[in-house]
Amino acid sequence: MRKKLAASILCTLILVSSFTACSGTTDETGVQTTPSVSVPSGAPAYYDYLGNIDYSSDAAALVWEQVEGEDEGVYGIQYRDVIDFNGITSQSEIPVCLFFYSSYADGSQNLMAGVEDLAQTLVGKVLFIAVDGVEADAISTAYEVGGYPEFILLADNARISTFSGLDYTEWNIDDVTAWITDNGYEPDLSMLLR
Numbered sequence: 001m002r003k004k005l006a007a008s009i010l011c012t013l014i015l016v017s018s019f020t021a022c023s024g025t026t027d028e029t030g031v032q033t034t035p036s037v038s039v040p041s042g043a044p045a046y047y048d049y050l051g052n053i054d055y056s057s058d059a060a061a062l063v064w065e066q067v068e069g070e071d072e073g074v075y076g077i078q079y080r081d082v083i084d085f086n087g088i089t090s091q092s093e094i095p096v097c098l099f100f101y102s103s104y105a106d107g108s109q110n111l112m113a114g115v116e117d118l119a120q121t122l123v124g125k126v127l128f129i130a131v132d133g134v135e136a137d138a139i140s141t142a143y144e145v146g147g148y149p150e151f152i153l154l155a156d157n158a159r160i161s162t163f164s165g166l167d168y169t170e171w172n173i174d175d176v177t178a179w180i181t182d183n184g185y186e187p188d189l190s191m192l193l194r
Helices: 002-020 045-049 085-090 108-121 137-142 173-182 189-193
Strands: 050-053 059-066 075-082 096-101 127-132 150-155 158-164
Touching: 045 050, 045 085, 059 108, 075 108, 085 096, 085 127, 096 108, 108 127, 108 173, 108 189, 150 173, 158 173
Parallel strands: 096 127
Antiparallel strands: 050 075, 059 075, 059 127, 096 150, 150 158
8 A cells, every 4th residue: 555655656746847847948047947838818727737839749738729820710729738737637627638649559640630529529628638648658657547549537636537448449539429428528519610
């Protein structure tokens, strides 16, 4: 029991330190600076834990925003870097669905498109965070991810439910949608028409 508790605390400390110490740069005088973050006006409070749009981030929130460079009113799923992972998963404003995947696995891009659609249909109900479990292995370890892909639904940083692709011989995004619906979050399919 004590070994499990010690391991859990160690993983949490590694996770927190790896995500709170990595954002920022050093200026010409050697002083640590924090890059400015562009946040849309009226953004929810959980944006305090998000950085700029970054499609190469190992942990990114899938958020519904105005698409930069497009006409006013053109919205889509954008990937915002998670700069405080513990903060975003501990906030109580909105449940979080962690989507663990491997960027090295075949089919990741096809699955990602389905996850983006699911995130779009649950805007304001569930915040999806895509985590490259291979690149962000400290996060995978902290959440005891058994394989990829895996979805973990959290509320106030407590695990509500897990959907592991390894538990099925065949599955698709419709099965994930049914799982999240069974957990009380009904997707709004009309969001796909926007």
